[in-house]
Amino acid sequence: MGSLKKVIGLGLAGLIVLSLGAGATLAYASDSQDSLGNQVAAGTLDLWTNGTDGTTQNIYVPSLKPGGSTGEVTITLTNHGTRTGTSLSVSVAYSESDATPNPGLNMSADDVAARIEITKLEYDWDTWLGTVVTDKNANGYYDLQDFKNCPFTLTGSQGTLNGGASKDLKVTMVMRPFGSGTWNVTNDYMGDGVSADITFTLNQ
Numbered sequence: 697m698g699s700l701k702k703v704i705g706l707g708l709a710g711l712i713v714l715s716l717g718a719g720a721t722l723a724y725a726s727d728s729q730d731s732l733g734n735q736v737a738a739g740t741l742d743l744w745t746n747g748t749d750g751t752t753q754n755i756y757v758p759s760l761k762p763g764g765s766t767g768e769v770t771i772t773l774t775n776h777g778t779r780t781g782t783s784l785s786v787s788v789a790y791s792e793s794d795a796t797p798n799p800g801l802n803m804s805a806d807d808v809a810a811r812i813e814i815t816k817l818e819y820d821w822d823t824w825l826g827t828v829v830t831d832k833n834a835n836g837y838y839d840l841q842d843f844k845n846c847p848f849t850l851t852g853s854q855g856t857l858n859g860g861a862s863k864d865l866k867v868t869m870v871m872r873p874f875g876s877g878t879w880n881v882t883n884d885y886m887g888d889g890v891s892a893d894i895t896f897t898l899n900q
């Protein structure tokens with residue numbers, strides 16, 4: 697907590713804009729085993745997030761400070777279609793989203809993302825940390841850059857989402873503490889931020 701106090705004294709405020717987007721998918725069933733030609737079957741997969749079809753779910757954290765947390769954020773995935781989704785693909789993209797002015801050095805989106813630690817990433821009560829999302833950048837913790845570098849597809853019961861069913865994704869992000877350590881946050885991070893999208897694709 698000492699570092700947090702120091703940070704407030706310095707007026708250091710990182711701008712983190714996290715927009716968790718829904719890549720809605722609409723896939724039609726086809727029977728490829730029919731040698732007479734594909735038959736388009738009735739039914740659809742239609743993935744919604746937080747009750748909205750094909751729109752972006754925003755999490756706006758205008759002044760997440762070093763050591764500060766987003767709190768636990770829940771994104772509900774719902775299959776509003778009639779067919780069972782049997783696999784779920786998840787990918788993350790982000791880009792620089794800096795404030796004006798941007799004091800000190802202009803840090804890259806990767807620099808900032810590597811300092812947004814992910815302390816909870818659970819889907820349907822299973823954690824993705826250490827399993828599908830690993831410490832790709834080898835800094836000793838899980839972070840937003842790792843999440844981006846680990847796109848994955850869930851299959852089996854984890855990837856299954858029946859028509860009309862919902863599953864929750866819970867995520868908590870914490871900005872690294874202020875300090876001189878390699879993976880900490882310094883004055884140069886003032887004004888630097890990222891805008892992130894998580895894309896969910898439900899496949900049949």
Ligand SMILES: [Ca+2]
Pocket residue numbers: 792793794802803804805887888889
């Ligand atoms: Ca920047």
Ligand SMILES: [Ca+2]
Pocket residue numbers: 830831832833834835836837838839842
């Ligand atoms: Ca890491």
Ligand SMILES: [Ca+2]
Pocket residue numbers: 798799800801802803883884885886887888
């Ligand atoms: Ca800066």
